[in-house]
Amino acid sequence: MLNAPIVIYGLVFVAVLILADTVLRVVFGIRRNALEVRNRLEALKLKSGAEAAHTELLLRRGSAKQGANASLLQALRSFYAQSGLEMTTPRRLLWLLGIYALCYLAVHLFLRTGLAVDLGIAFVLTVVTSGLLVYRKRAARIKKFTSQLAPAIDIIVRSLNAGHPLNAALALVAREMPDPIGSEFGILSDQMTFGSDLDQAMLNMIDRVGADELSLLAVTVSVQRGTGGNLSEILENLAQMIRDRLMIKAKIKAISAEGRITSWIMLLFPFFLFSMIRTLVPEYFDPVWESGYGTIVVSTCLVLMGLGMVILRKLVNFDF
Structure with a gap:
């Protein structure tokens, strides 16, 4: 009886229906919670009062001043606060360690220039990657805030x-x-x-x-x-x-969408080509590294590529 096609189709239908119901409950549950508590500040007020909520939210955002030494890192602290990220110090360290591990793995797989050099390159990539992630998060938050500002003024x-x-x-x-x-x-x-x-x-x-x-x-x-x-x-x-x-x-x-996507393709294509050649012929780039000029050539190319991206960004992003 269980081998009958109609039974199998029925069981598949029930399984898909249950899965869809579960997904919809989760999605609408998250949306309902977001509508019930409009913002984190109101949620914190319900727990600990307005003054404690204000202080706790600033501490989560990393924008509360913590002693005299806070002025030394005020610019970075302000930049991080503008991203809206709310992480404790242990969680930030875990994220940094995870990014560092991934960067080291990528460097070890594709470059293999030695342990000390791999660790140094992985550290630089970790700093750059972390900064870019925070920058993107900050830009997205500012964009969303700006889109909400006109209705708020209304x-x-x-x-x-x-x-x-x-x-x-x-x-x-x-x-x-x-x-x-x-x-x-x-x-x-x-x-x-x-x-x-x-x-x-x-x-x-x-x-x-x-x-x-x-x-x-x-x-x-x-x-x-x-x-x-x-x-x-x-x-x-x-x-x-x-x-x-x-x-x-x-x-x-x-208007600038075509030029921007072209610039990103030109930026990422060398890395894709290097990865493909490195995977197919691992020893292809060995003469470059053995010559002693490989690091200088690669660094120069990366700097020029980064400079080109900055120029393109300045062309399509301007104040008015």
């Missing part, structure tokens, strides 16, 4: 038109908007609640986020407080200007 405008003070309008953004802008405006609101001036709190948020458009919001609010005027109308115009900037950036990205 919430502030509607709140001001309804008669709410500016502090209440900023707190409304923290409650209604998801991360990353929800958490950042939540920290801003808490700092103002704890006695910080609005201008200083905005400057602190600019340091935490790193988005240029946020500087426009800070300048707008600061100038309006000093000179007066219709803040709602000013913010409404600012939101429209931010949308126009995003539209121009999207058009530039679309």
